[in-house]
Structures are given as C-alpha cells and as structure tokens.
Amino acid sequence: ETGVTQSPTHLIKTRGQQVTLRCSSQSGHNTVSWYQQALGQGPQFIFQYYREEENGRGNFPPRFSGLQFPNYSSELNVNALELDDSALYLCASSTGQGFYSPLHFGNGTRLTVT
Amino acid sequence: DAKTTQPNSMESNEEEPVHLPCNHSTISGTDYIHWYRQLPSQGPEYVIHGLTSNVNNRMASLAIAEDRKSSTLILHRATLRDAAVYYCILRDKGNTPLVFGKGTRLSVIA
Numbered sequence: 001e002t003g004v005t006q007s008p009t010h011l012i013k014t015r016g017q018q019v020t021l022r023c024s025s026q027s028g029h030n031t032v033s034w035y036q037q038a039l040g041q042g043p044q045f046i047f048q049y050y051r052e053e054e055n056g057r058g059n060f061p062p063r064f065s066g067l068q069f070p071n072y073s074s075e076l077n078v079n080a081l082e083l084d085d086s087a088l089y090l091c092a093s094s095t096g097q098g099f100y101s102p103l104h105f106g107n108g109t110r111l112t113v114t
Numbered sequence: 115d116a117k118t119t120q121p122n123s124m125e126s127n128e129e130e131p132v133h134l135p136c137n138h139s140t141i142s143g144t145d146y147i148h149w150y151r152q153l154p155s156q157g158p159e160y161v162i163h164g165l166t167s168n169v170n171n172r173m174a175s176l177a178i179a180e181d182r183k184s185s186t187l188i189l190h191r192a193t194l195r196d197a198a199v200y201y202c203i204l205r206d207k208g209n210t211p212l213v214f215g216k217g218t219r220l221s222v223i224a
Contacts, residue, residue, distance in 0.1 A: 042214030090157050105157030
C-alpha cells in the first residue's frame, strides 16, 4: 500500500509570505491531521479533517488553515509567515473508523522562514 | 489532557533488551496508552497501544502496571535501527489527536 507522501520536502520562505503544503493520504484513509514540530520538540497538533470538514483544532491562529479534497488529499496553508513558523510540518492519515485508529505519518515538509 | 513523564534519554547495547518507562499517574479509565517512535529525518511511526492488559506485536511489547499509572515499552533485542525518539501518549477512545511530549531519545551502541 502507498504510504503518506508530502510535498515539498524542503521550502524557504520570507516573513510575511504565504505557503501551501501538500499531503497525499494513505489509500483508504478518510481522516487527515497536521502537526507542527519545532526543533527538539514533539509534534504539536494543528487541526484535523474528516470527510472534508475540519473536526478538531489545536492552539494555532486562524492564519493556519487547511483543506481536504474528495480524494482525501490535503493542504495546509499558512498566511503572513512569521519566523517562529520555521518547523517540520507533518501530515498524518487514519481510517477514522471505530474507537481507535493509528496515525500514519509522512516524513514532513521542512519550512524555513527568513 | 492527561500527561506522561518519560526520561529524556536512554542508552542500550545492540542485541540487548530495552525497557522504556512511562509514568502517567493521572490516567483516566478511558485512556489508552500509545507508543510512537520517530527515527531521524522521518515522521513518527506507530509502535503499539494497550488499555489494561500487556500487549505484544512484531515490533515490541507493552507492559502495563496493574494500577495503570505506569507502563513500559519493551524492545526485546535492540538494533541500530531502533535508535529513535520514543513517545508515550495517552489517547481517549475515539479519533482524538495525539498529544506528544518530548519523548525518550534512545541511543543504541554497536
């Protein structure tokens, strides 16, 4: 089975710009979540989408937004980039079924804001 | 969210067993104990999860204390490929997000 793939792998942006990160979920998975991981820290939950609707959000400002498409691929958009947005952004997919489903993570997009 | 406490780092010799501890004294009755690991330059990877009983899979074993206030992830024979950050996470039943701490950085010495 094809795993979770993210693009691009690395990206450099300037403060104030906007960025779009992309994620292709694992086949059969209808739930996608995004995490931000600063250097030396554990990943922090940004938000989650289930069947194209946001159904959970962490402590991130509205300039972090997302989309999930009918084929369950997903985008993370960040507006008005700040230096502190420099981090590894991880996408994870799951089946969203039943009482529990493990998350399958991609290898992330490393974003550097200068 | 109920929190977990793990040692910052641990070291093991190759081909020896490794016991990674996790304390979760405020665990609730519906919290499952999950373990993920993150190898260098990769995203986190699911390892194992359990509720009350000890669990085994091809990657590891999970031993859960009778009062559920602590647990131990057991790697039966550490290999160099097991060098990673290991995260112990409590997750309520349902499709809730994972709350990561800083985890335990495991080094494996050849």
